[in-house]
Amino acid sequence: MHFEYKVQGGDFARAGLASSQVKKVLKQLNVDAKLIKRVVVAMYEAEVNVVAHAYQGTINVDIDTERIVMAFSDHGPGIPDIPLAMQRGYSTASPVVREMGFGAGMGLPNIQSNADEFKITSVVGKGTNLEIIVYLNVPQE
Amino acid sequence: MIVADIVKALNLEVLSGAKGLQREVTSGYTSDLLSDVMGFADAGAAWVTLQTHKNVMAVASLKELGAIILVKGFKPEPDTIEQSDEEEIPILGTELSAFEITGKLYNMLQQE
Numbered sequence: 001m002h003f004e005y006k007v008q009g010g011d012f013a014r015a016g017l018a019s020s021q022v023k024k025v026l027k028q029l030n031v032d033a034k035l036i037k038r039v040v041v042a043m044y045e046a047e048v049n050v051v052a053h054a055y056q057g058t059i060n061v062d063i064d065t066e067r068i069v070m071a072f073s074d075h076g077p078g079i080p081d082i083p084l085a086m087q088r089g090y091s092t093a094s095p096v097v098r099e100m101g102f103g104a105g106m107g108l109p110n111i112q113s114n115a116d117e118f119k120i121t122s123v124v125g126k127g128t129n130l131e132i133i134v135y136l137n138v139p140q141e
Numbered sequence: 142m143i144v145a146d147i148v149k150a151l152n153l154e155v156l157s158g159a160k161g162l163q164r165e166v167t168s169g170y171t172s173d174l175l176s177d178v179m180g181f182a183d184a185g186a187a188w189v190t191l192q193t194h195k196n197v198m199a200v201a202s203l204k205e206l207g208a209i210i211l212v213k214g215f216k217p218e219p220d221t222i223e224q225s226d227e228e229e230i231p232i233l234g235t236e237l238s239a240f241e242i243t244g245k246l247y248n249m250l251q252q253e
Contacts, residue, residue: 016199
């Protein structure tokens with residue numbers, strides 16, 4: 001199954017829409033509730049990152065019997081120092097975004113801790129690519 | 142307990158999502174950081190916050206929270222109310238601070 005979603009930078013009113021739709025699909029597929037939770041947390045954080053930091057982005061979601069792959073590709077400022085961005089508490093979010101309760105430097109660490117595989121690459125001035133994989137046949141604790 | 146029990150016991154105002162008053166509440170979480178709630182709140186939690194914008198509903202819906210409690214007289218924005226009604230996840234209001242209402246809610250949940 002393949003789904004594609006467009007995300008517009010700054011459009012907080014629609015942030016979470018793609019995550020919500022993927023959640024519905026996984027529920028219909030009777031995926032383990034704990035796995036759905038992990039997918040939803042990772043996907044929502046990544047979606048919000050595109051809205052908060054990029055100009056626009058695309059999310060490609062592929063679901064098969066083995067796994068769900070969520071690929072985020074954005075046009076944006078990119079991330080100059082990925083290890084720094086991965087540190088809990090580090091954020092470059094604007095004051096407005098922070099006032100909304102985002103930009104606490106928890107997003108990327110939250111994504112990583114909920115993903116089975118997590119790949120991030122970025123080119124400054126061009127954009128960021130993030131791939132999150134969650135395996136669907138692994139029994140959850 | 143259900144949301145309606147909390148409304149009654151803590152004298153909360155139902156600001157939206159009244160159709161969800163029968164939802165189960167099994168825990169509580171107090172935070173104004175959406176990623177914190179996203180990462181660490183449990184399904185069925187009553188979420189105490191001062192954030193009023195629509196994204197709180199996205200988080201509440203994705204995490205299947207029991208209810209949202211807005212502190213210090215804060216009121217939800219119109220599109221937040223709309224989504225709360227649609228999703229049937231109640232938003233409740235109190236004049237109390239997050240500290241005070243959290244303490245009361247904690248005691249209530251401990252007595253379960």
